[in-house]
Amino acid sequence: MSRSFCYLLLAPLLGCCLIASGAPLDEPLKPLPAVPEQNPLQVELGRRLFNEPRLSVNNSLSCASCHRLEIGGADDKALSTGFKGDPLTINTPSVFNASLNFRQFWNGRADSLETQAHEVVQSPSEMGSHWEQVVQMLSADPDYKNAFTKAYPDGVTMNNVQSALATYERTLISANSRFDQYLSGNTEILTTDEKYGYQRFKDYGCIACHQGVNIGGNMFQKFGVMGDYFQARGNPTEADLGRYLVTKAEEDRNVFKVPSLRNVAVTAPYFHDGSAKTLEEAVDVMFKFQLGRVPSDKDKDLIIKFLKTLTGEWGGKPL
């Protein structure tokens, strides 16, 4: 009697569990990993440095000036403004989930976040500073000096400044998007349209490039596989050369790192040139020049609906 009673109790319990969690889905897209364990002192130091305008030569720009965390970790301008007030040559990608990209920068010239920070601070158009100057400035500030001494055995050095920044940036994971919850097994969280949108996303071949944990950010691709985007757009610039600027190989002309589609709904404008102001425009360009296909309006709409489920949370709030 007691055994059968137990089964009776267990059955609804098991049912509840199944409904609540479900098994993670095996999809070409993967949910975001947890934020890695890191030294909290270094993270806090990195946060301060990230917001430190004195990293730029004229104290005008911090990392956060262009990578605005409140609007998706990117700039709302097509081209951000450098320390001199001139627009930069290329669009600012989001800092969120940047640690999951296989390379940094649009043309992938940096292997790590540290290298990325190294270049931006010294870039004559972006922050225009020098590392000796930055280290000197930070050493002269007793607060920073103290924080560095606590976080790093060798105190203020260029490597430690970059390490702190990268450490902080590794915590910038926009977890818990609705799509991630779906991937984790909560299939109820997406609407039918959104699920159809995901289906179209796969069917049309978007996932050929935008896949993996960061939904992009793990390969290079030529911009204009099925047509010459740059001729269509006009006004070719040096930045349009993409990876060619790094390798000087003809096959790398107009090749860029495939950007992550996470938080894509809140990181307009799009592309390395910031030319697409809306998701619709961006999706159109992708279909025309990358996929070489003509989608129905309905399918496009579904895909856009799906893309909007990729917006994650930061600091407990949706981006």
Added chain:
Amino acid sequence: MKTSPRRNLALLAAVAVLLASTLLFLYLKSSSNETSTYAESRDLIGRIKQLNAQWETEILKARIAISHNYDPLVTPLSEMTRLWQRFESMESNHGRNDTPTWRASHEAYLAAIQEKTRLVEQFKSHNAVLRNSLAFLPTAEDDIQQPLAQLPDEDKLQLQNIATDTYDLLLSSLEFAQVTSDDKAADILLGMNKLGVNKQRLPEQFHSPIDILSNHVTLILREQPVVNRLLENIEAIPVAERLDDITGLLNKDQQQSDAIDQRYHFYMLVFSTLLVLVLVYLAIRLMRSFGETQRVNKELQTANEVLEQRVEERTRELKDTQSELLDTARQAGMAEIATNVLHNVGNVLNSVNISADLVSRRLRSSKAQGLGKAMQLINEHQSDLGTFLTQNEKGKLLPGYLNQLVEAIALEQQGMTEELAQLSKSVDHIKDIVATQQSYAGANNLVEPLYISELLEDALRMNAGALTRHHVTVVKEYGDVPQVMGDKHRLLLILINLISNAKYAMSDLSNRARQITLGVKVVEDTILQISVKDDGEGIAPENMTRIFAHGFTTRKEGHGFGLHSCALAAIEMNGHLTAHSDGPGKGALFTLQIPLNPVMEEA
């Protein structure tokens, strides 16, 4: 010889340090914690190789479109980079990066992996679009076939042909994807041409789907050989071989270092054996020298005991001799004093005798007998006494005679009185001499008021006999000295001795008068100074320091006791006794200085 202990010590320390450092050097050289690092290095290389294989598997999976996720094509590389960095740092810790072979092998690996990475990146890009187009191709074909079937009224046969051509193109493209050959490529080009021709025959609505299809087929035609070539190239990149090379180098290096280790192990063994032998030798030496030391110690102890016994014996003998000598000295002193006393007493007794003789002689020849004769004449003429005295011849002389007699008797009495006084004084002197002698017996520190000059006179008197006998003149230079508090007996002892010594010192003097000078004076109001000076044989300079020592004497019958006891007595009175002589034959001066302690004036 003088610096040798210090030098020996330094040498010993140097040798010890040398041996210790040699041992340490050999130990460090032979202690091999390298085996574990070799194992770890090999493990790292093995893991990199594994990851490389995994990477290649993922590439193949992507090639045949099993997986649409390209993350697995990224993660092995970053993991490999991480492991390689660990390997590098481990290698550089062991200094292996320095040799050209190592550097070459590392660079070869890095070059290979860099090239492979580049090719894989390209593969990813090309493969992605190729797979996409291949996957899309049936749909694109469908997009043409479907409306084609629905075309109402055209030439059925022509439509059939168009459908077949399109289908053939699809098939050729898919075949081309499987077997990329020039034949297939030619087939595709043929199909494309047909499609282009067919496009013209078909209505407007077909143009776009046909363009899309032909675009994608073109892409396949373009990308498939690229992907194939890339794959071949990737396969050709000898990452695994480079890793094997490194493993081979590691093995070789380990063998070498093992051989070196073994060699140093052997050296250490030899060195340790040598050290043990040296230790054994030293231990034997030590034991021997220890035995020797013990033997010598025992001998030394025995000798010491014998010596102590002898010393004890000698000390006892010396003590006996000393006490004998003391007895002798005391007896001799006593005898000398007794001689002095007896001598003096004899002298005085002589004068007593003379005085007594004189008195008795005076008494015998006294004028008092004349008084009896005068009284007889008076008694005979009692009746006519007046006449007798006035008329008789004899009677007339009688008063005058009586007068003369009275004078004579008075004179006689006076002489005798004087003589008796002299006598009694002599007896007193004898008493004094005896008392002085008695005072020697006691060493009591009796302080009494006395006049130094009187004391000197007493001392002289006690030596008077000898002095007279030796014809010594005494010169007295007495200063104005008040009555003082002093120890009469000690002072007298010193003075008698000094006078006696002076007298003896001059006993051999024959060419000039013998003279003792006694002096008394007060020095600086606090010191009483008494000096006895003779012009006798003097004191040789070499004896000057010894004359107060016990047992020192220059006289044949002397016992070296007198001056010693005088010096002691002087010290007992808080004073001191000093001697001075200009040399042998020039006399000597003994000076006694004691604190002046005058008698307080009675109120």
